[in-house]
Amino acid sequence: QAGQAQREIPFGKPDSLTKVYAIASGKGGVGKSSVTVNLALGLAAQGLKVGVLDADIYGHSIPAMFGIADSQPTQVEDLIMPVPTASGVSVISIGMLKPRRDQVVAWRGPMLDRALVQMLADVYWGDLDALVLDLPPGTGDVAISLGQHLPSAEVIVVTTPQEAAAEVAERAGTMASMMHQRVIGVIENMSYLACPHCLSEGKDHRIDLFGSGGGARVAKTLSERFGYDVPVLGEIPLDISLREGGDAGKPVVEADPTSPAARVLHKIAADLS
Numbered sequence: 001q002a003g004q005a006q007r008e009i010p011f012g013k014p015d016s017l018t019k020v021y022a023i024a025s026g027k028g029g030v031g032k033s034s035v036t037v038n039l040a041l042g043l044a045a046q047g048l049k050v051g052v053l054d055a056d057i058y059g060h061s062i063p064a065m066f067g068i069a070d071s072q073p074t075q076v077e078d079l080i081m082p083v084p085t086a087s088g089v090s091v092i093s094i095g096m097l098k099p100r101r102d103q104v105v106a107w108r109g110p111m112l113d114r115a116l117v118q119m120l121a122d123v124y125w126g127d128l129d130a131l132v133l134d135l136p137p138g139t140g141d142v143a144i145s146l147g148q149h150l151p152s153a154e155v156i157v158v159t160t161p162q163e164a165a166a167e168v169a170e171r172a173g174t175m176a177s178m179m180h181q182r183v184i185g186v187i188e189n190m191s192y193l194a195c196p197h198c199l200s201e202g203k204d205h206r207i208d209l210f211g212s213g214g215g216a217r218v219a220k221t222l223s224e225r226f227g228y229d230v231p232v233l234g235e236i237p238l239d240i241s242l243r244e245g246g247d248a249g250k251p252v253v254e255a256d257p258t259s260p261a262a263r264v265l266h267k268i269a270a271d272l273s
């Protein structure tokens, strides 16, 4: 409310021990939310205390992917309690702040900014080792707000191998850098399809369904542009288990940890922690 003193954002303070990872993409449908959910659970599997903040105003698909779509945060005094998943990850979604589930969020910059600050400062996150943020696709208002409130957030850019996807992903990375955030790496998703017939014959043949090289291209461009190394953190293959896990609210890194996509995601989480 207007005039009310704003609570401090705990992760914004210099002595904060919480790593904040902002998952960004140039456009929708590249698997940003799937990566957010599975990376968070991968970090939790490393023994970290993890929170997830779903700031994707258009998608806000995170609760469904975690299997908590019907849960609402509770309030204790003036603090909002995040919704815990089965494995103890704390989740808040911008979708949970709407009065009705079917309501469309048609907020302008200032409203979005307030929502983001509320999710960061008015939620009781406790002592987190890592907070993973799902950003809306593109280079919009939320990215600007995040840059202002959490300049220490580290950005991970998700792209598919396609040339056109890589180009818009580079813009999302550049935007983060303009907001003085560090881009710590690129994840290429839907990298390839492992030919099932070949696998059954013991051969590893990759079908480049969406072309190849997008992740490497984004990493190279951003490294040159920023003057520091922006590595490819991993290449996640197309994997039915990942899609099924997302639809069923049982994320693949837990439901099918040895599947090809889950292995890559666990490796990325282990490298980060």
Ligand code: ADP
Pocket: 025, 027, 028, 029, 030, 031, 032, 033, 034, 035, 059, 061, 189, 190, 191, 236, 237, 238, 239, 240, 242, 243, 244, 246, 247, 261
């Ligand atoms: P975004 O958040 O970028 O819009 P999502 O994470 O919602 O993308 O993914 C879009 C769709 O693609 C979802 O149905 C998801 O299950 C599916 N998907 C994402 N990555 C993969 C993958 N590696 N293999 C198979 N399906 C995937």
